[in-house]
Amino acid sequence: MDRNEVVLVGRLPEAVRIRSLQSGSTLGSWRVIVRRQQRGRGTRVDTIPCVSFEPEVTVVVAEWLPDDMVEVVGSLRRRWWGSEGSKSSGYEVEVRSARRLERRITTVLTGEEEPPAPIPAPPRPVRSLTHAETGPVETGTVVAEERRALTAVEPEPSHAAEANTPASVLRRVEMPSLR
Template structure:
């Protein structure tokens, strides 16, 4: 009689991985949190694929990015509006206090930032 492993019984392993390629649409901002932690945040505009017969207007998604490590913060502060960037990371839901009480927002926590490599056409 064959026995199943625990991993087989639970199905595939959970995955939280995000990969984006777009352009910086807001100047990166450095903030110090009440805890003393530093975070650099910025927004990346990522074009959506055009749908057939969808008109001539481009549609983009504006994705909030948070950089918590010294390496990603250092890279992010050198970015300017309009720069192309590739972001790898994980989707996070962050909770914080505001004038309206506790609120939350989704953002991508960047683990890697880099300039996209040019596409070679041959």
């Protein structure tokens, strides 16, 4: 007795493509990345193409996002395409049922929204101390006693050049002395 049944559980690397065919039906196509059992060093994966002509399946998979963990059940099919002189073929899983197992939080940029703000660089340590200053320090309306403050000169972070600020601009940092 012959049996052609494929069950895959893996990660979706990209968005599902849904196309309308001339017949009026829809075709969903996507890939599933499946890890192999580990032998030796490193993890090996297979990227397996999947398709479905089933309307119920295409509705379900249209909601999937990249990095979702999914399960598909279907049959292995060999497809042929091209002209008579240059025929090509490939294998894919023709899916008859599908479900999402886990949604991972991802950000998909469509080009219509602005990209997320970059993560600011952590503060860099003071590179050099130049000289000490003295004088009254005003805090709101209260004038504090004379304090000694050390003045440090630190070059701007490298990302300042990206904000149209010359990298040679120096920033002055004052630190109160401990008495």
